[in-house]
Amino acid sequence: MNELKVSDSGSKSESNERGSSEEESEEDCDYQ
Secondary structure, eight states: OHHHHHHHHHHHHHHHHHHHHHHHHHHHHHHO
16 A cells, blocks of 8 residues: 555656646747
């Protein structure tokens, strides 16, 4: 059970980080 929770948290963290990076990239394109 604990291992599953840790894996879920890690996956969520990675998804959030990727989402932020994508948003920043889109903003950079708009400025250009």
